[in-house]
Amino acid sequence: MAPLPRPPPADPNADWPIPQLVLRVDDLAHPGAKLLFDNVKPYDALKDAIVAVYCWLYTPETVPRTVEKVTLVFRAMPGVAHTFGSERFKEIHFSLDHVANSAARAADEVAGVLAHEAVHCFQYTGADGVPCPGGLGEGIADWVRLRAGLAPPHWVEGRGGRWDAGYEATGFFLDWLEERYGHGLVAELNGCLRVRPWSEALFKELTGRRIKKLWRLYREHLGLEVPGGGGEEGE
Ligand SMILES: [Zn+2]
Structure with missing residues (x-):
């Protein structure tokens, strides 16, 4: 029933500045970690989320170029995810429990939450x-x-x-x-x-x-x- 997403205004294949992307998984024994590695390519998922933000909020001319590194941390924690950091270094913390609770659609849920959190890495407030x-x-x-x-x-x-x-x-x-x-x-x-x-x-x-x-x-x-x-x- 949901309408198909429209193509973004900016070209996803433009020469976007992709920061260094770092992955950390704090508990490999967590059921969410197994789901993650079975369903998600972490680099692609995080890069796609960032490019989505760029395409919907910016052009290659206006895109912020201050963020040097985005660290994605999967760990056991309450809630879903949150983002913090400085202008240059961002850190997204993502709940392994939430991944486990979204087992039926783990890849889509991770992609969706990452799109949301990636906005926090690059938006102006x-x-x-x-x-x-x-x-x-x-x-x-x-x-x-x-x-x-x-x-x-x-x-x-x-x-x-x-x-x-x-x-x-x-x-x-x-x-x-x-x-x-x-x-x-x-x-x-x-x-x-x-x-x-x-x-x-x-x-x-x-x-x-x-x-x-x-x-x-x-x-x-x-x-x-x-x-x-x-x-x-x-x-
Ligand atoms: Zn948020």
């Missing part, structure tokens, strides 16, 4: 120490995962009571914005966050409408209850 809401950063990460055709089966559009609820709720909202206001909008938003502090006004600049109005229109488009009910906002 706001200049001058004024970051965007965490939910927007997470939404952009899941939007790339969605566009890469790697949305997991449990994602349902229409969840989340706010535009910045994060993850797929914000990801689907961004996807609707991209469809409605023009391809490249999310990439442009990310690009704005490189040089400018976060402000809701960015949405107005990019679409002509205020975020509240956009969220209202999106909810209406889905046939869902509109938040607030009142009509206080302009556009």
Whole structure:
């Protein structure tokens, strides 16, 4: 039922800067480790995730070239995955338990989570120490995962009571914005966050409408209850 992903705006085969990629697996006896080695080519999986981020958020001219190394660590831990690091060195920690729990679709799940985490390695979140809401950063990460055709089966559009609820709720909202206001909008938003502090006004600049109005229109488009009910906002 899910629509096929559209080809990305930038060419996956362009001359993209691929950082040094490092793999660490902390527990080879873990059932998730066996699944991993049976189903996933780690270099290809991580490189494909990075190229997906490049293609959806950048061009070969705008792609950030500051990241020198991405270290991918699989280990037993709660949750799914997270990313941290400096401008030059990024580290993605990925739960072996989550791999084990996704046995039926291990390769797809690893690819999807890596696409999300790779966004965190290369996205901009706001200049001058004024970051965007965490939910927007997470939404952009899941939007790339969605566009890469790697949305997991449990994602349902229409969840989340706010535009910045994060993850797929914000990801689907961004996807609707991209469809409605023009391809490249999310990439442009990310690009704005490189040089400018976060402000809701960015949405107005990019679409002509205020975020509240956009969220209202999106909810209406889905046939869902509109938040607030009142009509206080302009556009
Ligand atoms: Zn995330």
